Amino acid sequence: MLEENFNIESAVIFFRIKSKIKKDWKKICNEKNISLTRLIIDSVENRLMDDERRKVLEFIEKQDNIFVKIETNVNQLAKVVNGQKFISESQLELFSKQLSEIASLKARQNKIFENIYALLSK
Incomplete structure (x- = not known):
């Protein structure tokens, strides 16, 4: 895995959202050509x-x-x-x-x- 190659500790977070919201988020990701993980992390951390x-x-x-x-x-x-x-x-x-x-x-x-x-x- 890429993360193991860079000795990056990672954690998994599970949370629940409505299917409609997930679908909307996935649509945003497809439009922006980014991953859902990047969308969430960058949004939370207020990054570009x-x-x-x-x-x-x-x-x-x-x-x-x-x-x-x-x-x-x-x-x-x-x-x-x-x-x-x-x-x-x-x-x-x-x-x-x-x-x-x-x-x-x-x-x-x-x-x-x-x-x-x-x-x-x-």
Whole structure:
């Protein structure tokens, strides 16, 4: 057994619930692609469900991809400006504002990620 391989002590708990409730819980588990045991334990311990954890990780990956695209665009603009050896003052001002906004968004994103990681570690 997996539990024996990790020297984890486990206990069995029996409790009674109505068949309808069990059926409803099983339906929830099927929808979330988690086990009934995980549903109960995570609910009691007020932890993120495995399906929610997967969604959070997907969100983080999407956010990272967005910033990779932005960084690529910045690099492309820098290449054009370096090739022309010129950028108008209005373009430079707009570009600087956009870079500041990106830096601000990245800082906010990092703070959100810190909070998410704290939730995931529970």
